[in-house]
Amino acid sequence: MTDAPLRPAGVPAGGSDDTSIPIRVRPEIAALPPYKQGKQADAGGFKLSSNENPFDPLPGVLEAVRAASALNRYPDATAARLCARIAERFDVDVRAVHVAAGSVSILAQLVLATSGPGDEVVFAWRSFEAYPWLAIVSGATPVRVPLTEDARHDLPAMAAAVTPRTRAILVCSPNNPTGPIVTQTEFDEFLTAVPRDVLIILDEAYAEFVTDPDAVDGMRVLGTKGHANVMALRTFSKAFGLAGLRIGYAIGHPRILDAARSTSIPLSVTAQAEEAALASLDAERALLERVHTIAERRDRVAAALRATGWRVPAAQGNFVWLPAGAETMDIAEAFDEGGLIVRPFAGDGLRITVGEEESVEKVLAIAASVVEDLPQAHPGRGLA
Template sequence: MTDIPVRVRPEIAALPPYRQGRQAGADAFKLSSNENPFDPLPSVVERLRARVDVNRYPDAAATRLREALAARYGVAVDGVHVGAGSVSIIAQLLAAVSGPGDEVVYAWRSFEAYPGLALVAGARPVQVPLTADARHDLAAMAAAITDRTRAVIVCSPNNPTGPIVTQAEFDAFLDDVPDDVLVVLDEAYAEFVTDPHAVNGIRLIGTGRDNVLFLRTFSKAFGLAGLRIGYAIGHPRVLDAARSTAIPLSVTAQAEEAALASLDAEAELRERVAVIAERRDRLVVGLRERGWRVPAAQGNFVWLPAGDETAAVAAAFEEGGLIVRPFAGEGVRVSVGEEESVEKVLRIAASVVESLPQGHSGRGLA
């Protein structure tokens, strides 16, 4: 771009900024950002109110939380890294392992931040198309790895389409990945998974796969999206590289306190997660009954493959008081929100599916 007053890398000048899901007015349901619809637990709010020392810097290492997570997973404290959301840890990792001329491989469509994070690190994004049923094509991803590949990202359940990668598929995939290529298993929605065959990062612990790590977040199931805190479990030396590229003091004391309080209240939070998962499953059944071809959903969202009609479908939801997340030319992601929103989603979805042309990819699983 010629109107930038300073010298900016051309690929950054051409890179659109991250666009979050639209905010909703007081009379609409916000189903655009995969947030937890429940208010924070009173016990978590109480702990937050006690942390008013905002005039002091936080513990840069988030030591108490790392110790708690290390005990939870049976790993050394250095095998835990905490960041301002799991996405910030991906940025740190890519900055640590890649640079100009390198490549980062991931499925597409997947989390929309991946391409930008690779470009910012100086690497070339390598996008591998999903299968026809909106799943990772791990064989194709393995085939896309070259001598220039420095990292591979696997998102399970996949955001925004919903399906999981199975443990068997992931294990076989790792056999095809060189030992010096970083594999990031992004499990931001792991707590919502009910499929027993799904990959689980916990099973990686102690397997000797030192190039593989998994990410979790407190934003989704634990309902702390506004505080920005997530973590990685992996080999200490790999995580040291991420720690070296992290922005210092980016995890606030309040976020750490809320995460610790959430771990203490995990049983209560898991009950809420079960409610959301049941609500999600009802949405999938209802949408399919109304004519939508909905992929298997294992996160806290469902995917409507609207294709060229995406903008019109999203507009219909907005007119009905539901703010959803459109991906131009591909589809609409609908987060699982309040119980009162479920029937509205189904009603509007039923009205718009009839406008899709015969043979449209969004129709057919009814």
């Protein structure tokens, strides 16, 4: 007796030629690789691959999470208390605030709400790795616009890429994984070049780490510019150190947020996450002192990497970028062997999270050793 086939003979694959899938799956989804999280560091090593905050949660935040112990009850689906707190903080109507399980969840909701088959979603590339698959999952076409030579958004080129099929544009500032910001002036000019019925999503997941006074500020755009087609996204995962609880928020036009809510998975924000976010806002001063420490460490690491010979773009998140090009995977292995887990993007470069102070010396030593082996004309080499 032979084993039964995974798919009965004659059953089409829904356009996909992957016969390992026993049901009809959209071909673009079958071809889409699942999200792959960076591996955990071994004992004594450092995980510098996920842009996590290296500091443990503050005691008050932990107490708030422990107090939210009614695990047998559903959470408040609207996260009403947190929405009210954010609305008060940014002086907006509470209807203009939406809370979800991380800002990437809101990205997915907004793309689903605006874009489908035949539509286009425009974004810079390389940027946040989720952007292409968010478009593909919605059925839309991802439109990648190359970064400039200094790893920044090319906003004029992105505006030029807009067509009658464009439904959403994703702008990441600071850009993950390369680090530079979009300036307020650049963004204001960009707004005048984009049709008012195209959604512009300003992804500011790392806003609290920014020290460049010229950086775009989504709250300023929404508060003083009055652009109804702009949506600002922020998160508690990075600066506030709540990555494990998955909670982020958006501020923008209430009716656009209603559309996003219609595509969301109900009850996805846990009571523990909401309590932790509220407690984090109560402890914001102490948390931002930690952010200041990370930003100073980031600047020190970036300057030292440049001194060793790396061409490091302007770093304004909690990470630095090494444009390693074709040598990316080999260099990532060298870091791995040294007990440092970094995030490689094959063919482009490596993103290294600014982590514990104890990791800095190792990062610099390994980076200095591998840059010496790069060809003189390599795009990752600076002038040092």
